[in-house]
Amino acid sequence: MSEEHNRFAYEEDEELRSIREKKLRELMRFKEKPKMSMKPAQVSDSNFNETVKEHSLVLVDCWASWCAPCMVIAPMIEELAKKYAGRVFVGKLNVDENPGVAGHFQIFGIPTLLIIKNGKEVDRIVGLVPKSHVETRLKKHMG
Numbered sequence: 001m002s003e004e005h006n007r008f009a010y011e012e013d014e015e016l017r018s019i020r021e022k023k024l025r026e027l028m029r030f031k032e033k034p035k036m037s038m039k040p041a042q043v044s045d046s047n048f049n050e051t052v053k054e055h056s057l058v059l060v061d062c063w064a065s066w067c068a069p070c071m072v073i074a075p076m077i078e079e080l081a082k083k084y085a086g087r088v089f090v091g092k093l094n095v096d097e098n099p100g101v102a103g104h105f106q107i108f109g110i111p112t113l114l115i116i117k118n119g120k121e122v123d124r125i126v127g128l129v130p131k132s133h134v135e136t137r138l139k140k141h142m143g
Contacts, residue, residue: 043091
């Protein structure tokens with residue numbers, strides 16, 4: 001092969017390498033997007049709207065530190081976050097610290113579980129209920 005052909009092949013290889021590296025960086029950035037955690041995330045007045053826009057299905061546990069039924073339901077919420085990681089974003093909203101969201105959704109009794117799909121409330125569970133009840137209601141909105 002001629003020297004000119006070799007130079008052209010080298011430049012073409014460099015261009016392909018550059019394109020591959022750029023594509024790889026793009027893919028890595030996509031991979032680094034926030035994932036649904038295996039633990040409930042803290043949701044607040046400041047990040048609530050962004051959170052429900054980012055995730056197609058969200059379960060929000062509205063609670064307060066003084067609420068005994070809220071403490072009883074907390075381990076169940078953690079189990080659901082772990083079981084449905086990747087399919088349902090599970091968050092916890094302290095209603096005492098976040099009156100904006102609590103007021104918007106008219107949370108008058110706690111614990112209240114909000115099921116939000118595509119940014120809109122599609123279901124609500126108020127009070128202490130069995131895990132199977134929550135799962136049944138949640139599964140209606142999955143898929």
